[in-house]
Amino acid sequence: MEQNQRALNGSCRVRIPRSDEAMFIHPCTAVFFDMDGVLVDSSTQIAQALAAWSLWTGVDVEGMQAEFQSMTDYDFVRLVAPHLDTELQVRQIQEREELLANNSRGVPGAKKLYAQVPGDLRAVVTNGCRSVACARLRSAGFKDPDVLITSDDVRRGKPDPEPYQKALDSMSLVAPSVVAVEDSIKGATSAKKAGLFVIGYDPDGGSHGLEEVADLVVASLGDITFHWRT
Structure with a gap:
């Protein structure tokens, strides 16, 4: 009340x-x-996390930062890398983001x-x-x-x-x-x-x-x- x-x-x-x-x-x-x-x-952190993930996977994410920032990690991976293991890729992205979050x-x-x-x-x-x-x-x-x-x-x-x-x-x-x-x-x-x-x-x-x-x-x-x- x-x-x-x-x-x-x-x-x-x-x-x-x-x-x-x-x-x-x-x-x-x-x-x-x-x-x-x-x-x-978090724009810098997101850019760094995406760049690292792109290097790991070879997926081209140039110009995709705004999309990534406005989507869930699962939706983003399904969009740009439907051929990869979604759970694994999301885990890699989130682990990197968490490491960078302290800044x-x-x-x-x-x-x-x-x-x-x-x-x-x-x-x-x-x-x-x-x-x-x-x-x-x-x-x-x-x-x-x-x-x-x-x-x-x-x-x-x-x-x-x-x-x-x-x-x-x-x-x-x-x-x-x-x-x-x-x-x-x-x-x-x-x-x-x-x-x-x-x-x-x-x-x-x-x-x-x-x-x-x-x-x-x-x-x-x-x-x-x-x-x-x-």
Whole structure:
């Protein structure tokens, strides 16, 4: 009851891009964060893990980093190397990622935004595996989320709505007053299909099509403020 009452007191304020004055306010019962690219800047680690795996297997993954970052490891291996043993290749990729995770750092503004949400009203929803997700979050200085949904917890990853629906069910919440923060089209699609209000994060303007899926798109996490009345 206490969680539900506090959830009703939440709001999300977003500064509309290209306007210093306009402010959009949306009711907010909880916040679900994507991890890679929203909370943790893991782009270098992902590039290194992919390069190592490519050397081991001879699979050409040039230009595939964005796809890898927005898919589960299983889906990615099935896409680029259907002829190889999926379980074995996923294990090799994840072991490499976990080794590299100790050098993780937060996306600018992410820790401040994450801390604005009460711990029992936030979740992290990622296509990554649990061991890598935990290692990256802790290395980057984020408190462990009360709810963490990873590829280990679902049968179908993003863009399927299952990951976000699983988070909703885990917290006994209903959309659309739950806000998701996503930086990929696949992630935003997953959240929208689950009924969430989606804020797209596109710092360099390179996520073409994100604005067609997300309800709002911002270039800086500093444009978002979460507030709960006590």
